Amino acid sequence: MLKTENINDFIFTGYTSLDIVFEKKTKCAESSKWVVVKGGFMEPWIGIGGGVNGKSVIDGLFKIERIRGFLRYKLVFCPTISDPPGLCNNIGRFFDNENGLRLIMSENFKPFEVVFVDVEDAPRSGRSVV
Template sequence: MKCAVSLTFHLFLFALASGFTDPPVPIIDSKGVALSATEEYYVTQLNGGPTAGGLQAGVERDVKCPLIVLQNYNPAFPGEKVKITMRGSNSKRIMTETPLDIEFVKKPACASSSKWVVVNEKTYPGEWLGIGGAADLGAGKKIVEGVFKIEKYLFLEGYKFVFCPKGSTRCFDFARREEKNGKRLILVNITTTPLIFEAEFVKAVKPNSSGVLF
């Protein structure tokens, strides 16, 4: 009996040391349909309040090109459309707990890319979510190497974005920091706070060949 208890205890310690990770499952949109790499989506805040709109590329402070991912303050604004793909995979189904590439469908003319990146800025309190390449950012800013993932968060239908820096054993959440033009998404150590961006994915309606939405 002692041996069995000891073995169970050691397995429990091993599980704690290894971290508990849920197995990958399909990510579901607001209509209960699995996300697809062939579709486009708006990213809004689940159960948002009066200042919780969708995500878009915007400007703040000395960043004149819209390179910062901001949550719009207008709850009626759905944001800009995004595409999500599984990194290193041709799979059309988007899964949790797996490396992803995320980008806005519309690219600003002043940016080399609309793909999401994490930016480290010497004069800003926290690493923030942006788009573009290193040449777009200017002095004092650099792109942090790593991968994005989407994980389940709190409510049954809710999700959160996380970023896993290269060489780190941890992934970090994104919290919202209020600024003049919107709420900037910044990396944080804490995993549960009202400021964490809890995402909902709304499939964008595409026009058919006649230009009519369906």
């Protein structure tokens, strides 16, 4: 779930670029900001922090796009430099037998769908609200 500041906030889709940052970070991470990393895997992947173990970070921003109906969305990543210009790629999920579930940037995988829930309405079931 993603935290919004106010229940009346609008979710702007398609044209508003954003950074995604967790409220809390692990001790080993430089920051909790999402980055797209190239190298060490078959597709660019989502990590947190600055330089992720010496791999290169792709410059760009995330966007929210609406899919399938009223409350379903997907996250896409739009590199600063792309061919053609303005190209955005889906963020998908991939199960890596060695490291578990991983978010990757690829058009070859089903987009990872997200639903936005007001933090006050989130169930107290042990889930993290970021």
